[in-house]
Amino acid sequence: MKILVCVKQVPERESRFRLDPSGKGYSDQGINFVLNPYDEYALEEALLIRERLGQVEITALSLGPARVEKIIRRALELGADHGAHILTPESYYLGPGETALQIVKFTRERGFDLLFFGIISEDYMRGQTGPMVAALLQLPFATAVVSETISDDLGLITVERELEAGAREVVELPLPAVLTIQSGINRPRYPRLTDKLRARAQKLEVITGLEPLPPGRCAELLRAFFPPPSPAGTFITGALEEQAEKLIRIIREKTDVL
Amino acid sequence: MNKDIWIIAEHFENRVRPVTSDLVAFARKMGGEVKAVILGHPVKPLAEDVAQKTGCEVTGIDSPGAAVYNSEVYRNLIKKLCERNQPRYLLVPHTPLGWDFAPALAVDLGYSSISAVTDFNPENSTFIRQILNGKLLEELKSPPGCSAVVTVMPGSANPEPDNTRPPGSVKILEFESPPVKTRTIRYLPAKPGTVNLKDAEVIVAAGRGLKVPERIELIRELASLFKRGAVGASRPLCDQGWLPLEHQVGMTGATVSPKLYLACGISGALQHTMGMKNSSLIVAVNTDRKAPILQVAHFCVNTDLSKFIPVLIKNIRKFRG
Ligand SMILES: Cc1cc2nc3c(=O)[nH]c(=O)nc-3n(C[C@H](O)[C@H](O)[C@H](O)COP(=O)(O)OP(=O)(O)OC[C@H]3O[C@@H](n4cnc5c(N)ncnc54)[C@H](O)[C@@H]3O)c2cc1C
Numbered sequence: 001m002k003i004l005v006c007v008k009q010v011p012e013r014e015s016r017f018r019l020d021p022s023g024k025g026y027s028d029q030g031i032n033f034v035l036n037p038y039d040e041y042a043l044e045e046a047l048l049i050r051e052r053l054g055q056v057e058i059t060a061l062s063l064g065p066a067r068v069e070k071i072i073r074r075a076l077e078l079g080a081d082h083g084a085h086i087l088t089p090e091s092y093y094l095g096p097g098e099t100a101l102q103i104v105k106f107t108r109e110r111g112f113d114l115l116f117f118g119i120i121s122e123d124y125m126r127g128q129t130g131p132m133v134a135a136l137l138q139l140p141f142a143t144a145v146v147s148e149t150i151s152d153d154l155g156l157i158t159v160e161r162e163l164e165a166g167a168r169e170v171v172e173l174p175l176p177a178v179l180t181i182q183s184g185i186n187r188p189r190y191p192r193l194t195d196k197l198r199a200r201a202q203k204l205e206v207i208t209g210l211e212p213l214p215p216g217r218c219a220e221l222l223r224a225f226f227p228p229p230s231p232a233g234t235f236i237t238g239a240l241e242e243q244a245e246k247l248i249r250i251i252r253e254k255t256d257v258l
Numbered sequence: 259m260n261k262d263i264w265i266i267a268e269h270f271e272n273r274v275r276p277v278t279s280d281l282v283a284f285a286r287k288m289g290g291e292v293k294a295v296i297l298g299h300p301v302k303p304l305a306e307d308v309a310q311k312t313g314c315e316v317t318g319i320d321s322p323g324a325a326v327y328n329s330e331v332y333r334n335l336i337k338k339l340c341e342r343n344q345p346r347y348l349l350v351p352h353t354p355l356g357w358d359f360a361p362a363l364a365v366d367l368g369y370s371s372i373s374a375v376t377d378f379n380p381e382n383s384t385f386i387r388q389i390l391n392g393k394l395l396e397e398l399k400s401p402p403g404c405s406a407v408v409t410v411m412p413g414s415a416n417p418e419p420d421n422t423r424p425p426g427s428v429k430i431l432e433f434e435s436p437p438v439k440t441r442t443i444r445y446l447p448a449k450p451g452t453v454n455l456k457d458a459e460v461i462v463a464a465g466r467g468l469k470v471p472e473r474i475e476l477i478r479e480l481a482s483l484f485k486r487g488a489v490g491a492s493r494p495l496c497d498q499g500w501l502p503l504e505h506q507v508g509m510t511g512a513t514v515s516p517k518l519y520l521a522c523g524i525s526g527a528l529q530h531t532m533g534m535k536n537s538s539l540i541v542a543v544n545t546d547r548k549a550p551i552l553q554v555a556h557f558c559v560n561t562d563l564s565k566f567i568p569v570l571i572k573n574i575r576k577f578r579g
Contacts (some may be wrong), residue, residue, distance in 0.1 A: 013466070015526075016548075017393055026394060093559050094363065096371065107403045126373045135365035140330070140439040158443070162510055163354045167446030169327075182356065184497035208564040216404035219370045222384060222397045233542075233552040236559050240566060243559050247541065250557060252540045253325035254362045255517045257460050257484050258574070 001056045001154060003046045004104060004112040006130075007039040007075050009068040010123040023223050024093065028067075035071040038118025042077075042181040044188040046116055047079045049150065052070065057081050059112075063102055065090045067206065070153035076199035077191035084205040095218040096124075100132035101211050113180045114157070119144055127180065141178035142171050146185050150175075262345040263288055266336065267296040267308050267316075268355055270477045277351045279417035282312045284410050285349055288378050291457075293317065293345075297335055299325040305428045313423025321437030326442050328360040334436035335365050344405055352409035364407040370457050372402045373409045376528070381487070392550030413532060451504030455488055455512040459518070461535070463490030463507055467523015467544065467563055471500045476567045477522060483574050490514070490534075492524045508533035522563045526551025543567070 011017070012032045020027040035043075043060065050056035060075030062068045063086040073082040075093050088094060107115070117130035127143070134141035144162040151157070157175060160168045162182050191199075236246050251258050263285045267278040269488055278294070283363040285292040294314040296305050305318030319339065335553035340348070343394040348363075350356040351372045364371035377386040384399045385408060399408035455461060462481040464474060474489075481487035490512075491505040507514055508530040524530060526542070526549055534540070535554045545562045559566055 013391065015390075017390060017551070019394075025396075026390065056540070060468065065385075097365070122391060125387075125391070127357050128364075128371055128373055131361040132365050132371070134332075135362035141362070142329075142440070144354055156565055160446065161354065161358075163445075165511060165513065166511065168446040170443040170446065172443055174439050183493065187499070200492075214368070216401055217364075217368060217370055218401075219372045219385075219398045219406065220401050220476060222382070222399060224389065224394050224396045227395055227550065227553060233555045233558050235547075236557055238415075238560065240569045241573070242565065243561060244570045247557070248577055250541075251518060251539065254556075256488065257486075257517050258577070 001049075001053060001113045002111055003049065003056060003058045003114045003116060004110075005039070005043045005046050005058060005060050005075065005080065005116045007043065007060050007062045007071055008032045008036045008118070008121045008123075009062065009064055009071045010023055010036045010121055013122065020091070022091075024221050025224050033067060033070065035074050036118050036123075038120060038122070038181065038183055040118075041183050042116040042118050042186040043075055043078055043080065044186045045148065045181055046114070047189070048186060049080075049114075053150070053154075058086060059101065059110075061086070061106060061157060063094065063099055064088055065092070066252045067069050072204055073199050076202055077196050078189065079191075079195055082205065083202065084207065086207045086210075088210065093221060095213070095221075096126050096128035096132055097217045098210070098213045099129050100136055103129070103133050104136045105211050106207065107133075113154070113175045115139070115176070117178070117180045118153060119180045119182045130178055130180040137178075137192050139176055139178050140173040141180070142173060143180040144182045145179045148179065261290045263290050263292050263347045263349060264345040265294050265314075265349045266271070266351070266356070267293065267294050267304070268353060269296065269298060269304050270350050274304055277353060279413045279420070280307060280314060280412055280415055281349050281351055281410055283415035283417040284378065285347075286303055287380070287415055288347070290346070291524045295319065295336065295339065297321065297332060299323075302428070302430055305430065309426040310448055312368055315426040316428045318428060319428045319433055320430055321433040321435050323438065326335075326445075326447055327355050328381070328440060328442050329362065330437060330438040330440050331357045333363045333437060335433050336363060338433060339431070343452050346401045347400070348405070348407045350407060350409045352411045356409050360407050360409045362380040366531070367405070367407070369405045369407050371407050372398055374411050374528075376411045376414045377410055388528060391525055392553075393548070400562040404488075412527060413417065413535075439558045442540070451502070453488060453502075453504045455490060455505070455507065455514050457486065458488035458514070458516050459486040461488050461490040461507070461534075462485040462522065463492065463524060464495055464501070464522050465492040465524030466494050467566075468495070468500075469523075473502060473564060474506060476564070476571070479569055480571055483571065483578070484518075490498055490519075492530050521551055521555065522567065524551055525549050526554060551573045
């Protein structure tokens with residue numbers, strides 16, 4: 001069995017942002033980039049399937065500028081067998097449709113049985129790439145997957161999709177299939193030293209040249225901006241003791257819980 | 259293509275879901291003719307309900323395969339409808355149902371795809387959405403002359419009260435079930451928990467700002483000082499197993515509105531605030547002065563929670579005597 005895990009590099013959660021000169025996105029100067037947390041769950045699920053079934057080959061694929069090599073190596077450290085990098089120019093805006101198209105091109109004639117994505121990436125939070133890849137390849141898919149089992153003949157995958165407020169839905173898909181993985185499905189591992197050493201030395205497959213997207217398929221990005229200052233919120237100032245006293249007073253004024 | 263805005267109504271167990279009214283309100287804010295589309299089997303009572311409640315003209319697509327949600331069925335049937343009469347915008351709720359089929363439907367139709375929008379700017383016909391967990395917003399538009407599938411965050415517009423307009427007309431179309439590969443097997447309701455967040459008067463909620471699981475004790479202790487106090491959590495804490503799932507607040511957890519919600523080390527992602535923004539008094543304890551939680555919090559203590567909470571506990575005890 002062959003599993004493709006698409007991974008994305010995103011800014012660390014604690015990052016502080018500035019706008020880039022184009023005004024359309026954030027500046028990546030001084031930002032520490034990491035593997036998208038949701039993709040970490042997707043990769044872990046692929047690793048668990050390999051442990052369960054044996055004969056499984058896992059490829060980690062990422063699109064992006066030169067800096068994304070770091071997270072492809074991270075995926076190798078965590079246990080992926082192969083790493084592939086579709087290189088894009090620096091500061092190049094990739095919409096979900098264009099990203100999906102490149103991934104589809106990559107998958108051609110590679111015979112993947114499962115294609116895994118994180119449910120969203122924490123930078124643009126669109127959650128579109130996985131389902132778009134599935135639509136382009138005419139493969140069945142499921143989003144927000146929180147558990148999976150594969151049939152003995154490797155023909156079917158049964159998943160639980162997360163719905164609202166703790167409810168779930170059981171869906172059955174024939175392979176090949178596309179899944180987007182929700183956080184909490186597993187507990188991602190830490191790399192082993194041997195894998196770290198292997199990952200450092202391993203050659204990545206690098207692909208250059210992007211397939212153009214037909215016109216009208218991509219929304220036009222006009223600008224990025226900071227949310228307006230909070231309308232209501234008041235800061236409770238002072239030293240710790242003073243802040244605590246003030247807060248108690250506020251709670252007593254506004255509620256009857258104290 | 260015409261200028262119509264179509265909204266896809268959502269229903270579950272024979273009831274139209276309230277998010278449908280949010281979507282209608284959002285579409286009306288955008289201007290233009292708003293029509294509703296609903297898929298089901300039998301769909302007529304549902305379609306009539308939408309027409310009655312929202313006053314929209316409703317097209318009900320009746321197909322045996324649409325009795326319960328199936329992404330392939332939805333894509334296939336909505337595509338058929340769009341091929342007859344192409345709308346400018348197809349609005350879909352950004353819910354586990356909507357985000358599932360919308361991007362793939364956009365590919366099928368050759369439309370552009372915009373997800374999780376929270377606002378529309380009528381001056382430039384642009385959509386606003388959050389990026390980077392709400393730290394920045396972006397403004398996008400579907401190119402002129404191109405149709406778009408847009409998913410709209412629940413709660414992005416204030417719905418009118420039901421039945422304020424004359425009921426819209428209802429048209430039922432019967433479509434055959436398309437062949438599908440994906441099978442929906444069953445629905446699993448949420449497991450009943452022992453923690454009752456809904457009845458709590460005070461929720462002290464913990465987020466990743468806790469940094470170490472030992473600090474949950476601080477949160478527990480603070481919550482225990484109130485008569486009907488409970489411990490809430492953001493999703494990552496439950497994902498990591500620091501607290502059981504039943505403590506989770508937000509889109510995929512509980513929706514709560516206690517008298518006091520104390521958000522400790524929670525950044526305020528939309529998926530979290532959706533579940534608590536109607537609390538009477540919201541106080542955030544957060545080291546980041548710009549954390550998105552401040553968009554919904556009434557007060558903020560801009561201090562390290564590990565320093566502040568012990569002092570707050572001590573002072574509440576002192577006050578109680
Ligand atoms: C489909 C989907 C559904 C989801 N459903 C939910 C849901 O139901 N509920 C939910 O909560 N999330 C949900 N999420 C996840 C959500 O998007 C966010 O990732 C999550 O809410 C972030 O949790 P957090 O605020 O605890 O962590 P972070 O975003 O990492 O925020 C931590 C905060 O702590 C602050 N902090 C750090 N150190 C300290 C300190 N010492 N003292 C005080 N403050 C400190 C930081 O400034 C920051 O604001 C969902 C996501 C998806 C994709």
